[in-house]
Amino acid sequence: MSVKEPPSAPTALQEFVTNLKAAPRRIAETAVRSGTPDTDRTRSTFIFGNVFLHLHAVRTHRWTLRWAATLGLGIASVAAFLLTLITGVLLMFYYKPYTDVAYQSIKDIHFVVPTGRLIRNIHRWAANVMVVTVILHMARAFYTAAYRKPREFNWLIGMGLLVVTLGLSFTGYLLPWDQLAYWAITIGANIAQSPREVTDALGLTDVFDPGGLQKLLLLGSDAVGAEALIRFYLLHVMILPLALAALLSVHFWRVRKDGGLAKPADVDQRLGTPTVPTYPVFTMAPNKTYQLAAIVRGRTPAVGRGPENTVPSMPHLFYAELGVFMLTVLVCVALSVWSDAPLKELANPLVPENPAKAPWYFLGLQELVAFSAFAGGIVVPSIVLIGLGLIPYLDRSDVGTGLWCGGPGGWPLVRRSIAVGLGIALAVEAFIIRFGWLREWIPGIPQLVITVVNPGTVITLLYGAWSVWMVRRFSSARAGALALFTCFLCGFVVLTIIGTYFRGPNWGFYWSPADWPKH
Amino acid sequence: MTHEPNAIPSRLDPERVPRRDLLGLTALWTAAGTLFFSVVGMMRIPKAAVLSSPSKKFRVALPDTLAPGVAYVPPGRSVALFKDEKGVHAISTICTHLGCIVRPETAGFECPCHGSRYDAAGVVTKGPAPKSLPWLKVVNAGGQFTVDEGATVPPGTKVSA
Structure with missing residues (x-):
């Protein structure tokens, strides 16, 4: 006669198996700590619990989310930059920055490397799209008077980004080492040397020659050649992208710290009563307080007034950003399928285009x-x-x-x-x-x-x-x-x-x- | 702010003994100075001391049939050589505007990039070029001529053939 024994504690082996089975679920849980973003609280933690997303505010003002507020131009610029970054790294697998093989390696990318032509086209089109969207983004910030206090300095950072964007595009122009590249850069380098036009006329060039110095620093020689190619390559794949990334970080951070996007003073009246039920501010506020310093500075979006006209950034802002991102990708890829990046004859220093x-x-x-x-x-x-x-x-x-x-x-x-x-x-x-x-x-x-x-x-x-x-x-x-x-x-x-x-x-x-x- | 001789200094009062300031300022200025001079030193790297470009001097034999006023451009060089009864001279074909290579035309040179035009002596007649085309130093080396693209001579200087 046996009495059934009460269930004993699981053996170490059983526990091991259970934990092993649970491991995938737990890895997912610990990676995304807040769980599904379906309540206002989890939507908040979804953002500030994620290093890549926490640059965003937890809630976004409804004014900011109107298409007419930004036309999505800033995000489109970032999307184009990410495209050039990814395609650029792919191109680096095959590109060789030496005058005797550079042209051939671009030809290989264009005609031999699998999908090489498409990747090169996307790189070229995304770079052009980036120049356009950066200029338009600046125009948007200007026409909506978004550069005003407290955003003055971010306007300057933005100008730095414009210059670096043009610099990236210009340095990339030389790399194919074809006729187009060679003569465009020859002209560019001689523009850098053009202060000589004045120093020559005044007879100062022998003692004071900023133009000559600029050209020498740019080309590393007195003509476009091997030195210039390696310099442009270094600027294009290392120095300028790093500068852009640094400026971009500051730019984003300042957008956030300067109180999000510029809004008219009477924004609440302009928007009218929210159509969605207002948010119960003080009972279910996200479990994060704004930094004391930010409150003292008085620039964060929610300071001094209730967040009645704000909506959770997840999903409203993120889906809008994702939409602009995908649209930019679509435009760049469509242009790349439609039109090939140019490649002319091999550079010839004796015959200009x-x-x-x-x-x-x-x-x-x-x-x-x-x-x-x-x-x-x-x-x-x-x-x-x-x-x-x-x-x-x-x-x-x-x-x-x-x-x-x-x-x-x-x-x-x-x-x-x-x-x-x-x-x-x-x-x-x-x-x-x-x-x-x-x-x-x-x-x-x-x-x-x-x-x-x-x-x-x-x-x-x-x-x-x-x-x-x-x-x-x-x-x-x-x-x-x-x-x-x-x-x-x-x-x-x-x-x-x-x-x-x-x-x-x-x-x-x-x-x-x-x-x-x-x- | 004045201090009573025996007053207990408040934490809000400025510190009276600037010894820590000395150490702090020394550290600060050492760091700033090091940063400045290392940046200057690093800037020195990209300013090449020796240029990698090939020698600017070259030797050339003029074709016997070269007619006066017709340019002879040695292969691989941006120089136009002329021969007439007074002698031989060389004019650079690098446009003084933005460095394109000018084409010798009848009685002058023409730049394809921005439309600069020069007369037969290299003087600007049209377009944006700020200066005349330089005349280059030519030395008669016994039947052949040595041209130095790095040395200019006053316009009109010719070397007897």
Whole structure:
């Protein structure tokens, strides 16, 4: 007669098996610590419990989530950057930065490596998309007056990102070592050397030669060659991406610390009553307090008012970001399937391309450089960059922050500035195409005169005059900034289009490439 | 802020003895100085002391049939050589604007990049070029000529053939 014994404690072996079976589930649980994000609390922990997501605020303002607030341009830029990063690493498997094999390795990537052509195309298209979205993102921040206090410094960081983005694109241009690359970089390096235009005229070059130094640092030699290729490669795959990553981190962090996106002061009235039930703020608040320092600074989104007009970032913000991301990927891949990245003949230092054109976003500058390398390639861009950087420190008002074309003047001023900007650029271009410039009229004219008086400086001066007039008319720095920014954007578009589509051999004007002379 | 001789210093008062400041400031300025000079030193690396470009001097034999006013461009060089009754001279074909290679045309040179034009003596006649094309040093080496792309001579200098 046996009595059934009470169930004994599991043996060590049984416990081991149970734990082994549970291991996958536990790994998943410990990796994502908060569980399924289905309540407001778990949606919060989903974000701040994850190192990759915690840069986001737990809740996002409804104003920020409207398409018209940002058009998703910042996220699109990041998406394009990630695409170039991934495809760039893949290209590095085969690319060789030496003058005797670089061209051949690109050819291999294009014609031999499996999917190599698609990867290269995506890399090239994503780089172009990134340049476009970065410029448009800057325009969005400008037109919604988002650069104002407390976001002044982030505007400067953004300008740094623009410069690094253009630098990445420019350095990548040399790597295929074809004719396009060689002559674009030769022109670029000589623009870097163009301060000599002034030092030569003043007879200073022997003692003070910043232009020569810039070219020497860029090329490591006096012509584009092996040294230049390895330098551009180093800049392209290491130095500039690291700089971009560092600036990008600061940029994101500041967006968060400066209180999210810029919003109008009366944002709650503008949005009206939330359609979803309001959030029970103080009973089920996420189990995280804002840092004391942040509260003292008074810049976090929820300080000083209830988060009634906010929604959980998971899912609302993340799904929007994911949507923009996927759209950017779709655009880049579609463009890559539709059009191949160019690859011309092997670089030949003795025969320049005719016409030799820089990347498209520099063709506006090349249009100006066709009169004075120093004025068009260095002075005007420097004026534009310094002017852009000063905007947040000159416009100190807070009228119209967060609204498109906000501030004195508004949309009517922007509309008129578009007309003025396009008009001046087209008129000056039409004039020089029809009548030429100083040297055609006075053959012996000193170069220094042309360096000071040329289409680039004339356009800049006229834009500046229009802007000053608007400052006085509206007695507002914002009105002047709206006028000037709009004008320069229009000038950039006009010059870029003329440089891209209407310039042919010897930089002559042609209505169509079909009219180019045969040679 | 004044201090009573025997007052117990409050924690909020500034520290009266700056000895720690000395150590702290020494550390700070040493670090700042080291950073500055190491950055300057690192900047020195990319400024090449010796250029890797091939020798700028080369020797060339002019074809006997070279007519006056017609350019002879030695293969692989950006130099145009001319021969007339007064002698031989060499003009650089690197555009002074942005470094493209100019084409010798009848009675001058033309740049394909931005439309600069030069006359037969290399003087700018049109376009954005800021300077004339330099004349290069030529030495008669007994039937052949040595051209130095790194040395310029005043325009008009010719070497007897």
